Amino acid sequence: MSTAIELESLPKLASGKVRDLYNIDDKSLLFVTTDRISAYDVIMANGVPLKGAVLTQLSAHWFKVLSEKIPGLKTHFISLNPPAALSDGDKEKVRGRSMQVRKLKVFPIEVIVRGYITGSAWNEYKKEGTVHGLAMPAGLQQCSRFPQPIYTPSTKAELGKHDENISPEQAAKIVGDKYASRIEELALKVYSAGAEYAAERGIIIADTKFEFGLDEETDDIVLIDEVLTPDSSRFWPADEYEVGRDQNSFDKQFLRNWLTDNGLKYKDGVAMPEKIAEATGARYREAFKKLTGKTLEEALEAL
């Protein structure tokens, strides 16, 4: 299982919780997604088989669909093909899990859009009647749909620290007034297009986190990172949705339940039993199939 990938033919620029970024040239990066998985903000010692491939192929699918649905949308996607500089051994290591992307200046906020109230937004609403400081209608129930999707940014914390929910005004202070409203407008557009597409395929995208970058040559705001995956979003099976209670999340429910039942929630360095890792991987692949209409194997064969 590929939770750590070391390439010999390209220099590594950075490592996040799930991805490793390699430098191709001045303008582009190889974006490699490992099988690492986190639950309750802790990374498991072992990975989920094929998870990196699911996230990469699903993001690529979304870049295509969203570019068709939103004329003029700029994304960082370049290609699913490995770059010419990659050795044969390295090509094997990143097969299915890598994407060439444009290297851009990342706006240092998490661009969250919520269509439904859950998680930290629900906790704040119960206490204060607000969500990220924004006034909300009275009488929302757990997991209610908002009258319209809302933009609820957060800070982008360093590795090991927690992101903090902030108001759109606070986000504007971080990214600058010049870009703030364009980012908000774009995020709402991308969420709505994605949520509509997923709803037609039996998945509710309750909320999601985008990242945007700046093309400093053209001053364009560009959709970067992973997009509308089970890692960056809450996917709920539409046929099980019921307001007033917690929903089963599409992907991590087995893992979360197992951690809770075994008193391992928030513990570092926990290894999942093979059957939990397998069941989790199967859920990721099921979401992939529902959204793309293809099995992961079919997508990988077409590469």
Ligand code: ATP
């Ligand atoms: P963190 O950045 O806090 O470590 P993370 O753990 O979610 O976040 P990963 O998803 O593992 O990080 O790694 C992806 C990293 O690549 C993120 O830091 C993201 O901001 C960055 N990134 C995504 N797209 C681009 C791009 N086109 N150019 C430069 N950086 C990018």
Ligand code: MG
């Ligand atoms: Mg990330």
